Amino acid sequence: MSDIEKRFDKAVKTAKLGLSEDEHDRLYQQLGVFLNWLNPLLEVDTAGIEPILLGHNSVNVLREDCARKGVMAELQEAAPEFDQGFYRVPPIIE
Amino acid sequence: MDLRNLSVCQAVEDIHSGEYTAHDLIEKTLENCTLLNESLNIFIHQAGIDALEQAKAIDLRIEKGEKLPLAGIPVAVKDDICYGVLPTTFGSGGFSDFYSPYTATAVEKLMEAGAIVVGKTNLDNMSLGSSTTSSPKGATINPWDNSRAAGSAGAAAVITGAAMVALESDSGGALRQGASSCGVTGLRPTSGLVSRHGLNLHSSSFGQVGVTALTGKNIDAVLQVIAGYDQYDASTLISKDEFIPEIEPAAIDNLKIGFPQSLVEGLEPELKTACQETINLFKEQGFEITDVSLRMLPEALRAYYVIAQAEASSNHARFDGIRFGTASEADNLEELYLKSRSNLLGREGRQRSIYGTYLLGKGNFDLYYRQALKVWNLVRREFALALTGCDLLLMPVVKNLPPLLREEKDLISSWEEDIFCAPVSLSGLPALSFPAGMIGELPVGLQLVGPPFSEKTLTAVSDIVVRDKQLFPHGKA
Numbered sequence: 001m002s003d004i005e006k007r008f009d010k011a012v013k014t015a016k017l018g019l020s021e022d023e024h025d026r027l028y029q030q031l032g033v034f035l036n037w038l039n040p041l042l043e044v045d046t047a048g049i050e051p052i053l054l055g056h057n058s059v060n061v062l063r064e065d066c067a068r069k070g071v072m073a074e075l076q077e078a079a080p081e082f083d084q085g086f087y088r089v090p091p092i093i094e
Numbered sequence: 095m096d097l098r099n100l101s102v103c104q105a106v107e108d109i110h111s112g113e114y115t116a117h118d119l120i121e122k123t124l125e126n127c128t129l130l131n132e133s134l135n136i137f138i139h140q141a142g143i144d145a146l147e148q149a150k151a152i153d154l155r156i157e158k159g160e161k162l163p164l165a166g167i168p169v170a171v172k173d174d175i176c177y178g179v180l181p182t183t184f185g186s187g188g189f190s191d192f193y194s195p196y197t198a199t200a201v202e203k204l205m206e207a208g209a210i211v212v213g214k215t216n217l218d219n220m221s222l223g224s225s226t227t228s229s230p231k232g233a234t235i236n237p238w239d240n241s242r243a244a245g246s247a248g249a250a251a252v253i254t255g256a257a258m259v260a261l262e263s264d265s266g267g268a269l270r271q272g273a274s275s276c277g278v279t280g281l282r283p284t285s286g287l288v289s290r291h292g293l294n295l296h297s298s299s300f301g302q303v304g305v306t307a308l309t310g311k312n313i314d315a316v317l318q319v320i321a322g323y324d325q326y327d328a329s330t331l332i333s334k335d336e337f338i339p340e341i342e343p344a345a346i347d348n349l350k351i352g353f354p355q356s357l358v359e360g361l362e363p364e365l366k367t368a369c370q371e372t373i374n375l376f377k378e379q380g381f382e383i384t385d386v387s388l389r390m391l392p393e394a395l396r397a398y399y400v401i402a403q404a405e406a407s408s409n410h411a412r413f414d415g416i417r418f419g420t421a422s423e424a425d426n427l428e429e430l431y432l433k434s435r436s437n438l439l440g441r442e443g444r445q446r447s448i449y450g451t452y453l454l455g456k457g458n459f460d461l462y463y464r465q466a467l468k469v470w471n472l473v474r475r476e477f478a479l480a481l482t483g484c485d486l487l488l489m490p491v492v493k494n495l496p497p498l499l500r501e502e503k504d505l506i507s508s509w510e511e512d513i514f515c516a517p518v519s520l521s522g523l524p525a526l527s528f529p530a531g532m533i534g535e536l537p538v539g540l541q542l543v544g545p546p547f548s549e550k551t552l553t554a555v556s557d558i559v560v561r562d563k564q565l566f567p568h569g570k571a
Contacts, residue, residue: 003457011452015407016414017444018432027445030505034449037506038462041396044469051467052474054299054329 004031095122097255102167102312105258106208109166110156116166116210120149123168123212127256134235136247136256137213138173139180148210155208162208163319169204170248170257173214174221175303176292177201184294185217187230188419188438198292199327200261200303200320207319212257215247219440220410222296224268224512225497228442233499236275238536245496246272246280248306253278259316260306265297266398267491267515269304270527274539275496277529279556280306281313284546285522286331288317289324296409296446297402300519309560310526310553317549346554351376351542352386352484357514365490368531368538372488372559379558386480386487394473394517399509400453400466406443407450413438445505470520477521477543486555487543490514491527495536514541524549528556 001009008028012019019027081088095114109116124145131137145168152166176182176194183189201211219228225243227233234247237254244250248260249272262269264282273280282304295301305316324330353373358366373383415421415434422433439447453462480487491514497503503511518525523543530540542552 007452007455007457008448011448011455014455015444015447015451016428016431016435017439017447018429018436019444023441023444027448030445031449031452033506038396038400041393041400041469042461042465044390044393044465044472046465046468046472049468049471051464052470053467 004035095119097123097126097168097258098253098308100258101309102164102258102307102315105167106163106165106315109152110161116149116152116156116208117146119166120145120168120210120212123255123257126254127212127251130251130254130256133240134237134244134250134254135232136215136234136244136251136254137170138183138216138231140213141180141211144179145210145212148205152208152210164204164315165208167204167209167259168212168257169209170213170215170251170260171198171201171211172221172246172248172260172262173217174263174294175201175261176294177211177214179211180214182214182294183230185219185221185229186413186419186438186440186443188413188415188434190420192419194292196292198303199289199324201292203320204261204316209259209316209319213251215251215260215262217247218268218442220296220443221263221265221268221294222406222440222442222446223508224266224271227497227499227501228440230440235499236496236536238277242496242498242536243275244272245275246306249273249276249278249280252276252306252308258307259312261316261320262304262306263293263295263301264304264519265295265301265402266512266519269306270491270515270525270539270541271496271511273306273527274491274529275536277537277539278306278308279310279313279529279553279560280304280527280539281310281317281549281552282519282525283317283321283549284331284524286329287321287524287547287549289320289322289327289330291324291326296406298405298409299401300398300516302519310528310555310557313526314550314553346551347380348382349376349486349551349555350382350384350484351486351488351555352384352480353488354388354480355385357388357391357490361490361493362533364531364533365492365538368533369488369490369540372530372540375559375562376488376555381555383488384484386484388476388480388487388489388517390469390473390476391513391517393469394520395509395513397466397469397473398512398516398520400462401470403446403450404454404463405450406446407448407454410439410443410447473517473520474522477518477523481523481545485544486548486551489518489541489543491539491541495533495538518543522546524552526552526556528559530559 234244424430
């Protein structure tokens with residue numbers, strides 16, 4: 001059994017498809033034709049080319065990676081009481 | 095009222111002004127649907143009373159003073175797009191009584207705008223093809239030549255007046271080729287412009303929801319409604335508010351259109367004539383025509399079939415009779431999987447699942463699949479480069495006439511029919527097929543390809559040709 005045939009049988013098993021003997025043979029014969037047809041694809045020089053993983057041309061937009069002044073100081077000022085990094089509020093459970 | 099001579103905008107205006115009601119329009123359309131379905135096999139399911147009830151509801155809203163951008167417009171929806179009111183079969187016998195628990199976002203948006211679904215249109219088994227010949231319900235017959243397939247049932251519905259608009263899917267070119275075969279206009283939008291939520295995708299990378307109508311202007315009216323961000327589809331790119339055409343129709347006077355002259359060598363003489371006539375018409379409009387190079391189409395086609403089959407093998411894994419689809423009778427779990435999946439997927443589906451699994455397997459993944467993803471990158475660059483020297487590209491859509499009803503093509507020959515469409519799908523760019531001439535008794539289309547979000551320019555330019563040609567299959571349908 002050739003490597004292609006072994007891989008084909010494994011693919012049939014993995015895909016969980018019950019094929020008749022005729023269909024199995026037809027698809028195996030056709031696979032050879034398909035793989036030959038793909039040869040021009042393999043001949044394309046893709047050295048240094050990244051594979052594409054998205055169907056559209058969008059790119060991720062990131063903000064500049066730099067420190068920014070947060071809102072902590074304003075929150076502390078607005079809080080009734082602030083102690084050692086915690087906001088102190090009246091108890092709600094007696 | 096002849097739907098083939100009525101524009102979407104005109105019908106909406108007429109209904110708002112009380113010229114006739116949405117109910118009148120839908121009633122007339124449903125008559126056409128029933129009559130045409132007997133001879134052409136366009137619909138798998140027709141809406142009937144549901145559509146009439148919806149039309150009444152639209153009329154009431156208009157009476158109350160509401161303005162609806164698509165009031166009463168009859169829409170045909172391809173049966174791989176979910177619509178909760180009617181069964182969704184995906185072109186598989188195993189889903190003949192499947193009601194989707196939700197409706198696709200694009201359909202929801204159409205209905206919110208006042209459009210009414212008149213039926214679910216025929217399609218190839220599991221939507222794998224561009225002829226309808228593998229449908230369990232039989233092929234849809236071409237209204238122009240009854241010995242041939244329509245290619246797309248939605249296009250057949252539009253050209254015969256069984257709907258004013260059709261919502262369809264396009265992966266490797268089914269929508270565009272069907273539009274070409276039936277003599278209508280069909281748009282594959284920019285990837286990410288229209289939500290795919292509710293579309294049964296076999297190819298996640300290339301499947302899109304598009305629109306077919308008699309004119310580009312009709313497509314504009316629909317696209318304005320369905321375009322935009324959808325929280326249920328993370329691949330939607332932009333918000334509707336940002337859908338602004340790059341070039342308004344009024345500013346198309348000095349367009350430069352790239353035409354890959356080398357592609358037309360070897361085409362049917364009538365197809366060459368259609369190309370030349372369209373070029374002449376564009377020149378008369380003051381457009382400049384320039385030769386461009388698209389050398390990678392053969393490799394792009396191969397990359398498409400590697401990626402699309404790999405994705406189909408993954409996407410179709412859920413059709414196992416347990417998660418989705420009718421379960422076959424079996425004595426054990428393994429047998430249930432084997433029988434159910436074989437029944438649900440059909441011949442083309444089984445083949446794609448197996449070849450896709452093969453291509454993703456150890457030893458093949460890098461050789462075929464990863465190489466195809468890299469070639470995809472090169473193809474995208476080639477299209478982008480071609481568009482640096484011009485505003486739009488003009489290309490053929492088909493190599494040959496649509497297939498005869500009993501024609502059996504070998505695998506490679508049938509795939510090679512997609513040589514002009516599948517590569518454009520890889521580019522992610524919008525493409526619009528429009529009627530450009532006749533080959534004997536059959537219409538044939540060409541396609542315009544533009545930069546992302548240039549849909550309104552494409553429709554405006556194509557309408558110059560559509561107005562000039564006025565193709566209708568009078569007396570044939």
